Amino acid sequence: MPILHLLIVTIACTAWAAAGEPAPVVDLSGFAADSGVTVGQVGGTLMLDWPIAAGRQGRLVLRVGGGEPLIASLGLGEGAAIISEADPFYVLTVGKRILDKQTGWTVFFDSPYTRPYQHSAATLARSAYTVTSLGRSVSVTIAGLSAGVFAGDLRFTVWAGCPLVRQEAVVATTEGDVALSYGAGLTARTPSWDGVAWRDNHDTWQHASEHGTGASQPVATRLRTVIAESAHGSLAAFPAPHQFFYPLDFADNFAFNLVGRGYGKVFDTPAFGIRQSIDGDRRHVPWVNAPPGSQQHLGVFYLLSPGDAQHTYAEVATYTHGDAYVPLPGYHTFTSHYHIEHTLDLMRAQRDQQTTGIPKGFEQPAFIDVFRHLGIDIAHLAEFHVGETPNLADGPRLAQLAVLHGECRRLSGDGFLLLPGEEPNVHLGGHWISFFPKPVNWVLNRPAGTPFSAQVADVGTVYHVGSPADVQALFEQEHGLFWTAHPRIKASGGQPDSYQATPFFHSPNFLGGTWKAMPADLSLPRLGTRSLDLLDDMANWGERKQVLGEADLFKIMLDYEVYAHLNINYLQLPKVPTFDQPWTPILETLRAGRFFTTTGEMLITAFEIGGKGSGEELALPASGATIVRAHLAWTFPPAFAEVVWGDGVAVHRQRVDLSRQPAFAATDLAIPVVMPGATWARFAAWDVAVDGAFTQPVWMVR
Incomplete structure (x- = not known):
């Protein structure tokens, strides 16, 4: 167990100053009335009113200075507070980042939770208030927030025509090697909300008793959302759907919300909100990068609704299309890079159950249901991501491929296509992904005297690859595509840069690289800058390469938090081929760059x-x-x-x-x-x- 240092400080974001000190100045010089938000100072408070929808108003009332709770009220206009007499809270967990010797802050193989780390609850001095407008939004920035080695501001933002309120700790550190995770939300000595509800990751509604004032508990939810209910409506708390999540190999639902008293053992008042898991999947748990001087935006969204928890949940769902990818005319959705290892699991179950058919429990794998719910039309696997694969002899290798191809055929249909693929990780340097326009039998080693290709009875053509030239020849002969997996990070930290001058990189069959939000850095206005920079660099090298979105996930189960870690590629494709038709149109669309990639x-x-x-x-x-x-x-x-x-x-x-x-x-x-x-x-x-x-x-x- 790591040594845990606790910095016990005043409850989050409470008293501003000693009695008798002058109230802080409110700077309104950056406010624009044409934002659609009304701002006024009333009796020691700062009041924001804004339209949410036809006939519906939002109102946020903040106290200026003083020792009372910062949020006097938050709700749906005059006399309709959903939350009152509450404070925002932040608990930062800060550890040491071990920078990668080759890639610096572009690191995944690091787990700060295995070393000494520190919990710090934020305090807020409320030393100055600044109101600014940007388009249809208005922000109130309150100076004087500190939490351990971090310091900065607390900020609230509202948008005209929208029921969202964003709360952010905008903080930086001067420390040179820091990684963080955080929890955030609202707390009150005497809760004004009647209870807290959520839909758990088994799709059952749960309710916290006693106004959510029991012992603090992390809760696994759908939509990453908990909902406080009151007489005047409900307030949902949830994170940014993708940015909030640092990368992991496994997408289990690690209980990204919290409800109850005593969160983090650094304050003891009732609270609800969001939390990042400290130990994740206990493999590689990199947390969030916080380079010195970078302004980290530690956010949580609130949604104001006049309805009950279930009505409010439905409103939250609209922001992510119900955690699914919407159909678009002329496009079909494509996702790649899943280490589900369905083939090896099924073969193991066949041996255990002494059957050559479909073992019990494998009739309809959970990952197929998840893919279909997500609105995925084409899923491309990355099977056999185990150490023995490159050394397998022909017999066991071809047996595995036969099961892989057969299972992809069996599990495809009704407009959904499951395609075989691998992450072979030999011969080229770093990790890479394979994709063929049909089932291809190939062995990842080529002993001396073994021909590149040969005809095998009851199998057909079998290829053996033992060098970069063999790999290139295979993909050119079979019209396949291959590309760098997780470029410039993980085990591809130096790729594709290290082989940009090689013949196989110049081949039109080498597609390029992949995009995923990895590593996490909450100071950036874009996700996945590592991969976007690669796309731009390759173009400037004079190479017509592409970067497609990848999942890079191990296992997919019904109760996992998959959507947060995903992205999707919308391919310009008139229809989805069946398994037994050539998949060439998919590969040609990727090769030609006729697609866009999105978080959804x-x-x-x-x-x-x-x-x-x-x-x-x-x-x-x-x-x-x-x-x-x-x-x-x-x-x-x-x-x-x-x-x-x-x-x-x-x-x-x-x-x-x-x-x-x-x-x-x-x-x-x-x-x-x-x-x-x-x-x-x-x-x-x-x-x-x-x-x-x-x-x-x-x-x-x-």
Whole structure:
């Protein structure tokens, strides 16, 4: 067990100053009345009123200075407080980051929880209040927040036309090697809410007794949400659906919410909110990067609703489409990189049950139900991610492939396609993924004297690969694709950079790399910058490569928190092939870059530069002037879109502010750009929860 140091401090965000000291100044110079939010100072309080929907108002009343609870009330307008006399709380768990010798802060194989760490509850001095507007939003920033080695501000943000309130601790540290996890929410000495409810990860509604004042407990929920109920409505607490979650191999539901008294053993008042797991799956548990000086935004969202918990839950669900990917005309959803090891588990069960058929318990695997619920049309596996696979002889290897191919055929159908794939991890350096347009039999070693390919009775063509040249020849002959798994991190820390000059990297069958929100850093306005930087770098190298979204998850079960760790690729594909049809259209779409990748909340349903879509060539005028057009749709209030382009040396960005757009809307953008010397350009968009979407590049020709 790690040594646990507890820093016991005053209950979160309480008293401002000793009696008799002057009230802090409220700076309103950055407030704009055209935001749609009304701000006023009334009797020692700061009041925000804003429209939520037709006939419905939100109201947040904050105390300015004084020793009473910071939140006088939060609810649905005059006389309709859902929460009153409450304080925000933060508990930071801070440990030491072991930086990677090769990649620095781009680290996954680290587990700070195995070393001494410290719990710190935040205190708030309430030394100054600043009100600012950005588009349709208004923020109140309160100075004087501190928690252990972190210091900064507390911030509340509301959006006109939206029932959301975002609470953030915006903090930084000067320490040089820090990783963190956190919990956040609301607490009160005497709760104003009647109870706290949630839908658990087995889809059963649960309720905390005694106003949620029992002993603090982590709770595993659907939608990562707990809901406080009162006479005037309900308030849901939930995190950003993807940004909040540091990467793990396993997507178990590690109880990301909390209810009750005594959270973290650093304060003893009743509370509810969100929490990050300290020990995760107990494999590699990297927490969140906090480089020195970076402004970490430790957020929690609240949703105000006039209904009960179940009604409010349904409102929360709309922000993630019920944790599913919506169908789009002309597109089909594709996901890749799952170490489910269904094949090996099934073969083991066959031996245990002494059967050659489908073993009991494997008739309908849970992961198939999960994929279908998520709205996934095509799922591409990464099986046999075990150490013995590269050394297997022909017999056991071909037996495994036969079961893999047979199970993918059996479990496909009704518009869903399960495709075989592997993460072989030999011959090239680092880890990589294989994808063929049909079942292919190949052995990952080639003993001396073994031919590259041979005909085997009752099997057909069998390939043996023992070198990078063999791998390249196989994928070119079978028209497959292969790409770097988790580039620049994990066991691919140096890839694909280390082999960018090799023949196989230049092959059109080598697709490029993958995108996932890894590592976590809450100071950044985008997810997965590691992979986005790779996409831009490869384009500047002069390589027409793609980066597709990957899951990189082990096992999928019905009670897991899968959506938070996922992204999806929307392929421009007229239909999903059946298992026994060639899968060539899928591979051709990926190779051509005719897709966009998203967390799910932001959708790029149309995109072109100068009339050309992603993967196409554009004859850019010498001036570099053209028009970027895109159709966007979203759920959370949008933050910004950007055109990203390169000239073979540098990467350039043109940002488009979307802060005046409402939640749950869509827009057509026509962006004039001047990109002198551009060789490629792409498009991306992000929302206030740091959910986003990006396209593949358009290639410029002269």
